[in-house]
Amino acid sequence: MTATPRTFLFLPPLRKPAGGLAVLLRLAAHLHRAGYPVALSPRETVPDAVAELAPEVSLVPFDELRLTPDDIWLVPEGWPNALAPGLAAGARCLVYCQNWAYLHNGLPENVSWNSLPVSFLAVSDPVARFIELATGSRPPILRPGIDLGLFRPGPDKPGDEVRVAYMPRKNKALADQITRLVQARQPRTGRPVRFTEIKDMTQAQVATALGQSHIFLAVGFPEGCPLPPLEAMACGCVVVGYAGLGGFDYLRPVPPAFDPAWPPLRPVPWGGNAFVTPDADVAQTVLALEAAARTILDGGPALADILRHAGDCARAYGLAAQAEAACRVWEELGAPAN
Numbered sequence: 001m002t003a004t005p006r007t008f009l010f011l012p013p014l015r016k017p018a019g020g021l022a023v024l025l026r027l028a029a030h031l032h033r034a035g036y037p038v039a040l041s042p043r044e045t046v047p048d049a050v051a052e053l054a055p056e057v058s059l060v061p062f063d064e065l066r067l068t069p070d071d072i073w074l075v076p077e078g079w080p081n082a083l084a085p086g087l088a089a090g091a092r093c094l095v096y097c098q099n100w101a102y103l104h105n106g107l108p109e110n111v112s113w114n115s116l117p118v119s120f121l122a123v124s125d126p127v128a129r130f131i132e133l134a135t136g137s138r139p140p141i142l143r144p145g146i147d148l149g150l151f152r153p154g155p156d157k158p159g160d161e162v163r164v165a166y167m168p169r170k171n172k173a174l175a176d177q178i179t180r181l182v183q184a185r186q187p188r189t190g191r192p193v194r195f196t197e198i199k200d201m202t203q204a205q206v207a208t209a210l211g212q213s214h215i216f217l218a219v220g221f222p223e224g225c226p227l228p229p230l231e232a233m234a235c236g237c238v239v240v241g242y243a244g245l246g247g248f249d250y251l252r253p254v255p256p257a258f259d260p261a262w263p264p265l266r267p268v269p270w271g272g273n274a275f276v277t278p279d280a281d282v283a284q285t286v287l288a289l290e291a292a293a294r295t296i297l298d299g300g301p302a303l304a305d306i307l308r309h310a311g312d313c314a315r316a317y318g319l320a321a322q323a324e325a326a327c328r329v330w331e332e333l334g335a336p337a338n
Contacts, residue, residue: 005037010076039059040057041062072335076098077097101222120137124141128140145323162192163193163195166179168197226247236311
């Protein structure tokens with residue numbers, strides 16, 4: 001009799017909490033609640049986020065793993081050495097790639113992914129296409145989810161100025177250039193703009209800041225499937241800025257706007273939901289931000305359309321959608337629930 005496949009998720013020893021870790025923990029929690037045998041395997045330390053996002057999921061320390069060929073051993077991209085227990089046991093090794101830019105991180109120069117007995121899971125359509133460029137095969141996609149109960153439109157936003165929220169964690173120097181250029185141009189444009197830096201905040205504080213803002217300035221790249229723009233859309237913000245490649249899973253440029261030559265944009269049921277600009281382009285981003293501010297201050301049908309498309313997009317990335325997709329992918333992997 002064939003044993004029921006178990007799934008073990010490797011948790012890297014990260015010093016600071018990361019969005020990718022939260023995605024892993026939510027995935028484990030979804031599988032556990034759906035009846036799949038699943039456990040987390042932390043190395044060196046148990047991240048604090050485990051108690052918040054996956055408290056009911058079993059823990060098996062990395063050094064105590066006893067994998068079998070029937071098991072699934074899931075490792076995030078960038079940690080190829082962590083595949084060793086799965087490879088040694090002949091388990092089904094699954095690399096969950098959450099950022100295309102780190103696909104080859106840590107992989108020895110004389111080793112290619114095609115030479116290893118592993119399969120992939122991608123966090124977005126652009127990441128899946130990037131993996132296809134590298135390996136010749138396009139993997140299944142498992143998108144992340146956002147908490148729509150937490151991230152939602154707040155009370156009426158102020159009407160006397162345009163508030164812009166941004167996260168400087170990635171590309172702080174570019175964010176500084178953009179904010180300085182906007183401020184330098186304000187006496188000529190007459191657009192009252194105030195910037196709010198989102199840094200060292202809890203998720204609830206982030207949601208409050210986004211709910212009080214009109215615009216979210218996205219300066220992150222490279223990205224696999226960035227969550228902050230989705231959270232901002234859910235809070236009623238107009239997104240301006242960079243897709244980081246992975247953001248094109250859901251970002252659809254408001255015309256006239258930057259349109260990527262690659263990847264081809266997958267069909268989605270929403271239209272233009274963001275003022276997208278080329279990664280690292282400061283000048284075009286400032287002009288796009290000013291165009292978004294004009295649209296907000298005008299308050300006409302163009303703004304209503306953008307916010308409607310943004311809301312439709314955000315709702316498609318809720319936690320319920322992530323849970324449903326996780327179960328579907330695991331069924332396709334041949335690992336049914338108990």
